[in-house]
Amino acid sequence: MPGGSREQGLARQRRDVPVVAFRDVTKVYDGGSVGLEKVSLEIGRGEFVFLVGPTGCGKSTCVRLLMKEIDADAGEILISGHELSTMPRKKVPKLRRNVGVVFQDFKLLPNRTVYDNVAYSLQVIGESRESIRRKVPDILRLVGLSTKLHNYPDQLSGGEQQRVSIARAFVNHPPLLIADEPTGNLDPETSIGIMQLIYRINRTGTTVVVATHDREMVDKMRRRVIELREGRLMRDQTGGMYSEEESTVEFAARLRKELGIGSDAHREHRDHASPLITP
Amino acid sequence: MRIGFFLREAFRALSRSAAPSLAAMLTILITALVLGVFIPVVQATTGTANEVRSRVVVDVYVKDGASDADKAALRARIEQLPNVGSLQYISKDQALAQMKKKNAQAFALLGSNPLPDSFRITPRDPGGVNAIADSLRTNPPAALDDVRNRRRDTDRILSATGLVKLVTAGLAALFLIASIALVANTIRLSIFARRREVEVMRLVGATNWFIRWPFVIEGMLVGLMGGTLAVLLLLIGKETFVDPLAHRFALLAAPSTISFTLLAVLLLVACVAVSAIGSGVTLRRFLRV
Structure with a gap:
């Protein structure tokens, strides 16, 4: 990469x-149930982190705290050095523009097309029509949906719907992308596709946090894993076995092999035919 | 661009939740109609009442055969009273002349003049008419024969106009509350219908006001439509009923009332304001961002 050393320095x-x-x-929470208890952790720029643990362990609490949908009772949360608890209400929208969030249930608008769903999220933060027209097709090409611009969400498969919601979360290229159970509703093969997409986004320099209870997938992906149990931090380890240079295709192929799926020719063929861009 | 977006969203919401919007609009329409009818009516009645009030006088009758000094003392006593607007001395002869004008035959039968000299006091504030009479009655001067004011008449008129005002105000207040509640409900339903959009807007970081404006505009559109319809109905009513009556019969003294243009503008402003308040109430409660 030309000029790489300087960029690396930065x-x-x-x-x-x-x-x-x-x-x-x-x-x-009100009523006494503990969401998180004295959790301390740091996530650096460009990291890919899994947040794992059983239901009720505090994963979603973390996600909601990071969006400042709820406030912590004690301790500090900083996003890029900005303390969330002292952040005035007025600045919350700005925070959310810098944190892309993907949910298990996609949260798409059923009465709008794929294109309009993504465009709507730009409209409501006051983007100009021109930049919407430029950005939306780009991001939909990135997630591999450029042929389904005018379909409605209920005409798409679960994996495709999740791609739309990832497109919406990433259309403004936020420095942090949070995915709360992004593959919770999807079959393993589709899940790999979604993970591959999230990995690709991570490779563009975006910090990615994925909350999931899919231990198998997490173990196979060999990324940093933060495990929560009953609101407490149980494990924070970096699965050091992966190389940062792994391409997304290699990544997906390895995942498929290790999870023992997608070996039949049809799926291989479909994967290669998909209009994915590999960085 | 933004205004266009807000308006589009508001109209989309209105057409989707037509029934509650219609209910809210009708209530606002009725409120505006009540106000539009009663404001001129109250003005007219108060105008008439004020006219009657200004005619309220206190008559002070002088004893027959009182000396000039006593009369002068009585005059001085009256002039000292607070709240005396004007004071008119009516002598026996003047009084008889006035009465003869009204009913010449009856007075022609009388050989002598039975009427006393009198002072006619017009109070500055009609409400204080009883105080004047009372203060003269306590410790009456030598020349004073009798004090008369039309206490019962004035009391009745004053309480009647007061009652009309009170009832109208109460009615208007009730309708206003109903309007606010119904607009609030409409907006609440609209928020519920669009909760996915609201959730997405919050998710991607739309500012609070960006999220609120379509709802506020929706509420104000409801108010504006109700108000406009009410003004139209009032205009029709005025053209078909009131104006011909006023022309043909020249009703009463036609006390001055608010001009129709001003009334229309006031009603529209009030309708929009009421619905904005209704939207605001709901947004505060149900749209915390």
Whole structure:
């Protein structure tokens, strides 16, 4: 890559300020159930992190805290050095524009087409018509849906719907992308496609946090894993066995092999025919 | 671009939740009609009442055969009273002349003049008419024969106009509350119908006001439509019923009332304001971002 050393230097500098930092964060819901208890962690720029644990372990609490949908009861949460608990209400929208979020249930608007779903999210943050016209086809090409612009969500498969919601979350290229159970509703083969897409987004330099309870997938992907149990941090380890240079195609192929699926020719063929761009 | 977006969203929402919007619109329409009818009516009645009030006088009758000094003392006593607007001395002869004008035959039969000298007091504030009479009755001067004011008449007129005002105000207040509640409900349903959109807007970081404006505009459109319909109905009513009556019969003294243009503008502003308040109430409660 030309000029790579300088860019790497900048990247290393930015890495000093973690994209996400939790310091002794505690959240107790009304009624006394504990969401998080004294959780401390840091996620650096460009990292790919899994947040795992059984239902009720605090994964979704983390996601909601990061969006400032709820506030922590104690401790600090910093996003790119900005403290969330002291952040005035007025700045919350700005925060959310810099944090893309993908949900298990997609949260698409059923009465709008794929194109309009993505365009709507740009409209409501006041983007100009021109930039919407430029950005939306681009991002839909990136997620591999350029042929389904005018379909409605209920005409799409679950995997395709999730791609739309990823497109919506990433259309503004936020520095942080959070996915809360992105493959929870999908079959394993489709899940790999979604993970591949998220991995590709990560390769563009975006920090990615994926909350999931799919332990198998997590183990096979060999990325950093943060495990929560009953609101407490149980494990934070980096699966050091992966190389950062792994391309998305290699990544998907390895996942398929390790999960023991997608070996039949039909699926291989479909994967190669898909209009994915590999970085 | 933005305004266009807001309006588009508002109209989309209106057409989707037509029934509650219609209910809210009808209530606003009725409110505006009630206000539009009663404002001129109250103005007319108060105008008439004020005219009657200004005619309220206190008559002070002088004893027959009172000396000039006593009369002068009585005059001085009256002039000292607060709230005396004007004071008119009516002598026996003047009084008789006035009465003869009204009913010449009856007075022609009388050989002598039975009427006393009198002072006619027009109070500055009609409401204080009883105080004047009372203060003269306590410790009456030597020349004072009797004090008369039309206490019962004035009391009745004053309480009647007061009642009309009170009832109208109460009615208007009730309708206003109903309008606000119905607009609030409409907007609440609309928020519910569009909760996915709202969720997405919050998710991608739309500002609070960007999320709220379509709902506020939706509410104000409901108000504007109700108000416009009410103004149209009032205009029709005025053209077909009131105007011909006024022309043909020249009703009463036609006390001055609010001009129709001003009334229309006021009603429209009130309708839009009421529905904006209704939307605002709901947004505060159900759309915390």
